Amino acid sequence: xxxxxxxxxxxxxxxxxxxxxxxxxxxxxxxxxxxxxxxxxxxxxxxxxxxxxxxxxxxxxxxxxxxxxxxxxxxxxxxxxxxxxxxxxxxxxxxxxxxxxxxxxxxxxxxxxxxxxxxxxxxxxxxxxxxxxxxxxxxxxxxxxxxxxxxxxxxxxxxxxxxxxxxxxxxxxxxxxxxxxxxxxxxxxxxxxxxxxxxxxxxxxxxxxxxxxxxxxxxxxxxxxxxxxxxxxxxxxxxxxxxxxxxxxxxxxxxxxxxxxxxxxxxxxxxxxxxxxxxxxxxxxxxxxxxxxxxxxxxxxxxxxxxxxxxxxxxxxxxxxxxxxxxxxxxxxxxxxxxxxxxxxxxxxxxxxxxxxxxxxxxxxxxxxxxxxxxxxxxxxxxxxxxxxxxxxxxxxxxxxxxxxxxxxxxxxxxxxxxxxxxxxxxx
Numbered sequence: 001x002x003x004x005x006x007x008x009x010x011x012x013x014x015x016x017x018x019x020x021x022x023x024x025x026x027x028x029x030x031x032x033x034x035x036x037x038x039x040x041x042x043x044x045x046x047x048x049x050x051x052x053x054x055x056x057x058x059x060x061x062x063x064x065x066x067x068x069x070x071x072x073x074x075x076x077x078x079x080x081x082x083x084x085x086x087x088x089x090x091x092x093x094x095x096x097x098x099x100x101x102x103x104x105x106x107x108x109x110x111x112x113x114x115x116x117x118x119x120x121x122x123x124x125x126x127x128x129x130x131x132x133x134x135x136x137x138x139x140x141x142x143x144x145x146x147x148x149x150x151x152x153x154x155x156x157x158x159x160x161x162x163x164x165x166x167x168x169x170x171x172x173x174x175x176x177x178x179x180x181x182x183x184x185x186x187x188x189x190x191x192x193x194x195x196x197x198x199x200x201x202x203x204x205x206x207x208x209x210x211x212x213x214x215x216x217x218x219x220x221x222x223x224x225x226x227x228x229x230x231x232x233x234x235x236x237x238x239x240x241x242x243x244x245x246x247x248x249x250x251x252x253x254x255x256x257x258x259x260x261x262x263x264x265x266x267x268x269x270x271x272x273x274x275x276x277x278x279x280x281x282x283x284x285x286x287x288x289x290x291x292x293x294x295x296x297x298x299x300x301x302x303x304x305x306x307x308x309x310x311x312x313x314x315x316x317x318x319x320x321x322x323x324x325x326x327x328x329x330x331x332x333x334x335x336x337x338x339x340x341x342x343x344x345x346x347x348x349x350x351x352x353x354x355x356x357x358x359x360x361x362x363x364x365x366x367x368x369x370x371x372x373x374x375x376x377x378x379x380x381x382x383x384x385x386x387x388x389x390x391x392x393x394x395x396x397x398x399x400x401x402x403x404x405x406x407x408x409x410x411x412x413x414x415x416x417x418x419x420x421x422x423x424x425x426x427x428x
Contacts, residue, residue, distance in 0.1 A: 010424065044193045055363050057414050058378045061407075069389035076389050079266035085388050086263065087201065091116075091335035092351060093380035096358040097283055098327030100376050101320045103359055104300045106368025107163040109324050112355050114174035115145055116332030117347025121181040124188035124342035127196075134195055138333060145329025148174065149322035156321065157314040163321075171352075178212055179344060187343035190336065192328075200337035206266040213274075214256035220233055222249040248302070271336060276377075279327075283373035296320060300360070300368030350401065357404060358383050361411040383408065 069076040095112050102109050119141040119325050126137035148170065155166050182188065190197050216334070222245055229239040264270050287293035295316050298306040334344045362379025364371030383404060390400050 007371035016362035058363055062382055065385050073392045079262055083263055083266045089380045089384040090272050090276045091171050091331045092354045093376055095328050095355040096380050099355050099359040100364050100371055102294050102324045104371050105320055106233050110167040111170035111174055112328040113347045113351035114171045115328035117328035118174045118178040120336035120346040121344035122180045123336055125181055128188050141333055142329050145308045145326040148320050149325030153318035153321035156317055180259035190340045196337040197340045203271045205266050210260045210269045214260045218249040218253040256405050280373045280377050295368055355361035355384050355406040
């Protein structure tokens with residue numbers, strides 16, 4: 001007679017005693033392995049291998065671009081040239097913020113250049129020719145941008161016409177309106193003593209205020225991160241170690257102080273550049289921290305899934321197209337103020353190319369659902385650095401266009417390859 005076998009203890013189904021003491025979102029062996037400094041480094045390396053590159057390609061590319069131009073022309077990294085660079089990037093960078101929003105939905109707006117030109121024309125005619133107040137002129141230009149965006153969103157929602165076609169038609173219509181608004185004058189110069197021109201090219205932060213803001217920004221970031229940790233701890237979720245938060249804040253403070261110190265060796269930080277940075281931060285918070293922003297990302301990832309989740313898809317499309325055209329109008333106002341004029345070529349040339357290229361090069365995916373407002377900042381910094389450096393080297397315009405096109409193509413290729421890698425690793 002065979003003796004009964006001793007029963008074997010069953011493997012635990014739920015978390016072990018050690019695991020149960022961990023936050024709820026880390027009670028998984030695959031996530032436990034990522035704890036600690038070594039685990040964090042391993043997790044970051046795994047993200048890169050899976051195609052989740054973030055802003056790393058942009059930062060590496062920017063370092064290479066600056067290094068090459070500095071080797072060819074040391075004046076490229078001079079304080080005077082860097083101040084010029086900060087002024088040059090604002091107008092198109094502001095337009096690129098709107099482009100980021102429509103790309104997050106997987107759509108496109110090809111009329112942003114024409115919209116910026118029309119806004120510049122409206123501003124100049126009202127402010128100079130009609131002698132209205134600067135506030136009314138600016139509000140009228142921004143209102144025109146909002147109305148155009150509302151029209152695009154309505155046509156898109158009502159008839160399902162691709163955004164490519166709608167905005168391509170808008171490009172031609174807005175160009176005609178710009179010529180009509182300017183009339184026979186062709187070019188209208190803004191007074192150099194006007195508040196707009198002084199704001200765009202002559203007004204800079206006091207040295208002490210620039211340093212205060214450079215130190216205040218990391219403090220605000222640290223406070224925000226600490227409050228987020230507190231909310232996650234109350235919910236029983238994992239938190240970012242305070243040492244890591246402190247290192248991030250100190251690193252950000254060091255970078256900002258160095259930038260301010262370099263710029264203050266010449267004219268300093270301009271009010272217009274500061275306004276651009278504030279817009280980037282506000283829109284990044286709107287994208288990452290609000291229900292509206294999460295809805296935008298959800299629609300860009302899968303519009304049908306977003307609709308079934310209860311998101312008002314049409315309202316999101318309407319708001320994004322409106323914001324995109326409004327940012328284009330604001331960029332046109334910045335450009336006209338800096339150049340102290342508006343003419344038939346305002347918003348033309350490579351404005352469309354540079355704004356769209358800045359958003360894509362900065363890391364916003366053409367396939368929708370991935371990107372941030374900081375893409376506009378990083379992308380326009382790359383684009384304007386190339387343009388500025390080639391100008392210092394006295395390179396012809398045809399070479400500038402070819403180099404910019406090559407960089408844009410490289411960015412799209414990287415985006416496509418990383419998306420394919422994320423899909424293969426289940427991260428898409």
